[in-house]
Amino acid sequence: MSVSASAENSRSGLLPIVVLASGRGSNLQALIDARDAGALPVEICGVLSDKPKCQALQRARDAGIPTFALSARDYADRASFDQALFARIAEFSPRLIVLAGFMRILDPTVVAAFAGRMINIHPSLLPKYPGLHTHQRALDAGDEKHGSSVHIVTPTLDAGPVIAQAQITIQADDNAETLAARLLPLEHRLLCACIALIARDRIQLAADDWCYDGQHLQRPLQLGADGELSSR
Numbered sequence: 001m002s003v004s005a006s007a008e009n010s011r012s013g014l015l016p017i018v019v020l021a022s023g024r025g026s027n028l029q030a031l032i033d034a035r036d037a038g039a040l041p042v043e044i045c046g047v048l049s050d051k052p053k054c055q056a057l058q059r060a061r062d063a064g065i066p067t068f069a070l071s072a073r074d075y076a077d078r079a080s081f082d083q084a085l086f087a088r089i090a091e092f093s094p095r096l097i098v099l100a101g102f103m104r105i106l107d108p109t110v111v112a113a114f115a116g117r118m119i120n121i122h123p124s125l126l127p128k129y130p131g132l133h134t135h136q137r138a139l140d141a142g143d144e145k146h147g148s149s150v151h152i153v154t155p156t157l158d159a160g161p162v163i164a165q166a167q168i169t170i171q172a173d174d175n176a177e178t179l180a181a182r183l184l185p186l187e188h189r190l191l192c193a194c195i196a197l198i199a200r201d202r203i204q205l206a207a208d209d210w211c212y213d214g215q216h217l218q219r220p221l222q223l224g225a226d227g228e229l230s231s232r
Contacts, residue, residue: 097153
């Protein structure tokens with residue numbers, strides 16, 4: 001997408017975004033469905049991946065969204081791969097980059113270049129359980145609650161300021177698979193609700209901070225039963 005096209009989207013009230021994904025793309029599909037239903041005022045300019053054969057890319061192609069993939073095996077190191085990937089991202093002129101199941105740790109250089117313009121969705125109630133295997137870790141710890149978090153991307157893995165969360169109660173018969181399955185629909189709603197508020201300029205992002213309706217909050221927004229985010 002050209003800069004002029006991105007500017008046109010901004011004037012029309014649509015937030016130009018790029019989505020990064022590595023797997024099946026269920027969060028991406030939630031964004032596409034919300035956009036198509038008129039509930040999410042965004043233009044998904046492109047979907048990029050480090051897995052050329054991942055399902056997320058096919059979902060994007062089915063929706064008529066431009067796609068691009070690079071293989072890390074073609075690059076000498078993480079930094080050179082990330083530089084190539086983000087050079088392509090820059091061509092879309094996004095105002096927001098959404099990491100939706102993107103399973104790579106980003107080089108600090110590209111994070112700095114797009115500071116305050118990247119969010120990630122992570123399947124835990126951060127700061128608990130950064131990284132992998134979050135559902136099993138919550139079960140092993142005997143937690144009563146589990147959930148997902150949307151946070152600003154910073155150079156440290158899953159450590160950026162948390163913007164919003166969705167929570168569920170862990171049931172006695174849960175295992176990692178059932179817990180993940182029950183959480184996933186809320187994860188979809190959480191990501192869509194958070195991006196909708198960013199698109200409407202109710203959430204403003206900075207490199208290591210954010211505010212809601214012009215106020216700095218002491219805790220993340222919470223997803224309610226109605227699918228809306230609230231500071232209560």
